[in-house]
Amino acid sequence: MFTGIVECTAKVHQLNREKNNICITFNNPFLNKKIQINQSICHNGICLSIMNINKKTYSVIASEETLLCTNLNFLKIQDEVNLERGMMLHERLNGHIVQGHVDTIARIIKIENRNGSWLFFFKSKTKLNHRIVKKGSIAINGVSLTIITCNQYIFNVSILPYTYETTNFHLMKIGDMVNIEFDILGKYIHQSIQRFWKNNRKTF
Structure with missing residues (x-):
């Protein structure tokens, strides 16, 4: 479970296709913080x-299902990715509850x-x-944000300078695809x- 408050970013170091999955290796920004195998x-x-950690990098595997519903297929080496470790229950929930389960992608x-x-x-x-x-x-690329306006397909959010500079929003451009939860x-x-309505439609 996460909060949508990004801790840092990391660059993609290597991409390897493994059957229908992709193994992604990132430069490790958590050198002075404890991370471990199987940590989410x-x-x-x-x-x-x-899945694997060494001094300068760590690796994860994205399954076929994850690749189908996220923007991971668009990743390239040296792309910058937002990172957040799982939340700790004794800390304040500064964003909102984020599961890390992407619902769709948006352009x-x-x-x-x-x-x-920036809008x-x-x-x-x-x-x-x-x-x-x-x-x-809403969570956009893992960042907890507030929706300003929305209709059937289009919505917008406001990005303040701190969020813009400390996440990968400052690298985004028109046409880029982002993950939405x-x-x-x-x-x-x-x-x-x-x-409720399905079970009670005859009553009403």
Whole structure:
């Protein structure tokens, strides 16, 4: 479980195709912090487990299912990825609950410089009905953000200077694909309402 507050970034060091999976090796930015085999780390919003560690790099494996629903197929060597280790229960939840389970991907269609912040506009591959709400939470490449406006396919968020500089948002450009995770609380509420109406439609 994560919070959407990115700790740091890492560059892709190596990409190796292993049957239908991809082994991704990153430069290790956690040299002075303890990480271990099988530890889960959020990479651009994707929960992946460490398979191998050495002094300068560590590796993870992305399965075929993960590759189908995320932007990992677009990764190139030297690309920069947002990282967050699993949250600790005794710490403040400064973002929102992020599982690291990507729901869909979206394309950047517009970036506006607002003289102190940036507005990023995204177009989702899937309909956003009942998935997001104005002023609600969303995770974009693992970053916890607040939705400003939204319609069936398009939504936007505001990026402040600290987030812009310390995540890979400063490298993003129009046409780039990003990973999207919708708010888990909203997903559970929507499913509960659907089940309620399905079970009680004859009554109403």
